[in-house]
Amino acid sequence: MVTAPSAVNDACGSELAGTADSQRAINNEAELLECLRAGDESCYEVLVRRLGPKVLATAKRYLRSEADAADCFQDTFLAVFESINKFEQRSSLSTWIRGITINQCLMRIRKQARRQEQSIEHMLPIFDEHGDRIEAASPRQTSEISRSLDTQQMRGIVREMIGRLPDDYRLVLLLRDIDGYTTKETAAILGININAVKTRLHRARSALKYLLEPALEHAI
Amino acid sequence: MIDYLDGDLPVWQKFMCWLHVKACRECAYFIQQYRRTIALGQDAFDSPDDAVPVSVPEDLIEAAIAHRKAKN
Numbered sequence: 001m002v003t004a005p006s007a008v009n010d011a012c013g014s015e016l017a018g019t020a021d022s023q024r025a026i027n028n029e030a031e032l033l034e035c036l037r038a039g040d041e042s043c044y045e046v047l048v049r050r051l052g053p054k055v056l057a058t059a060k061r062y063l064r065s066e067a068d069a070a071d072c073f074q075d076t077f078l079a080v081f082e083s084i085n086k087f088e089q090r091s092s093l094s095t096w097i098r099g100i101t102i103n104q105c106l107m108r109i110r111k112q113a114r115r116q117e118q119s120i121e122h123m124l125p126i127f128d129e130h131g132d133r134i135e136a137a138s139p140r141q142t143s144e145i146s147r148s149l150d151t152q153q154m155r156g157i158v159r160e161m162i163g164r165l166p167d168d169y170r171l172v173l174l175l176r177d178i179d180g181y182t183t184k185e186t187a188a189i190l191g192i193n194i195n196a197v198k199t200r201l202h203r204a205r206s207a208l209k210y211l212l213e214p215a216l217e218h219a220i
Numbered sequence: 221m222i223d224y225l226d227g228d229l230p231v232w233q234k235f236m237c238w239l240h241v242k243a244c245r246e247c248a249y250f251i252q253q254y255r256r257t258i259a260l261g262q263d264a265f266d267s268p269d270d271a272v273p274v275s276v277p278e279d280l281i282e283a284a285i286a287h288r289k290a291k292n
Contacts, residue, residue, distance in 0.1 A: 041289075048284050052276040061265060073276070074284045081288060158264035177258055178265050183222070198222045209257040216256075 029093050036084045048077055051094055055101050061174060062105035064163065072108060076101045102179065106189065109167055118166030123207035154215065161211040169204035176201050225255070 026032045026046050035043035055076050059069035079100050087096055162170060175186040176197070187197045223229045224237050241248050 044288060045281075045285055048281050049276075052281060052284075056276050056280070070280055070283075073280060074287045077284045078288055154260070155264045158260050162261060162264070173261065177261050183226075202221050205254060205257055205261075208261060209253060212257060212260065 033084070033087070033089075033093060036081065044077075044081055047080070051097055052077075054094065055097065058098055058101045058179075059105055061178065062102065062171070063108060068108055072101065072104045076104045079104065098179070102175070102189070106171070109171070118168050120166050120169050120203050120207050123165070123211060124203065125206070125210050157215045158208075158212065161208055161215075164211065165204055165207055169200050169207065172197055172200040173204040173208070177205075221254070225251075225258075 026035065026043065032043060032047065032050075036047060052073070056069060056073050059072040059076070060066070063069045063072060076097070080097055083100075087093070162173065165173065171190065172186060175181045175189060176183065181189065183194055183197050183201075186201075187194045190197070192200075224234065227234070229237065241251060
């Protein structure tokens with residue numbers, strides 16, 4: 001939704017700028033927060049429309065299906081409204097909501113997770129006893145890439161390759177490298193220790209690097 | 221590797237790693253490609269071309285609002 005710019009508190013993102021549309025005029029995060037805490041239903045709609053795109057983008061990043069992302073979208077906003085009075089304003093409202101979105105995604109993934117540990121071995125390069133890499137059969141794309149790739153195409157391939165990583169490794173990569181959580185925060189979110197985060201992150205990056213090598217040869 | 225790239229190694233260890241990377245062409249190349257992979261991952265989800273955010277289908281917005289009202 002394209003919104004007209006208006007005076008916006010520096011503490012909030014541009015997505016909370018007021019509009020002259022039929023929605024109640026909310027000019028900044030403080031007003032929206034006050035309105036939500038008062039239980040004003042019209043403000044709930046404002047919140048959903050303004051921050052919905054980012055919530056959905058985050059859900060799609062973590063979840064593998066559109067249907068799951070849509071369900072997560074609804075659950076996130078429900079959770080936001082139910083816990084809005086607990087928001088302590090240590091961060092911006094959008095950052096807090098992003099955290100809720102990610103937690104909702106992780107809860108959904110945990111429910112769906114298979115019991116056995118997911119292996120990433122087949123996505124990692126193999127080395128011989130001398131430390132030289134062996135070019136074995138791998139899930140990497142090779143023959144499909146026969147033309148130069150522009151930046152947009154490259155992004156699509158990177159996203160696809162990240163999507164191929166097993167969840168245990170993909171989630172660490174998303175939390176650390178994409179959403180910018182620290183190692184300690186990532187460990188807390190996932191309920192694993194810091195060393196496990198570092199190991200999984202390194203293996204996820206190594207696998208991604210290996211998966212992307214054929215594409216990088218053709219990147220412009 | 222994680223600690224080295226995040227700058228979390230003790231000073232002397234960081235210096236030794238840096239020294240080795242300076243002298244070892246293969247390790248320097250590996251780290252360069254490793255860093256490139258990280259940058260590609262970040263760029264894939266956060267680029268100027270994504271300035272127009274994901275559009276949320278209207279029925280999804282209405283469903284979220286209805287879901288909230290149903291819960292109430």
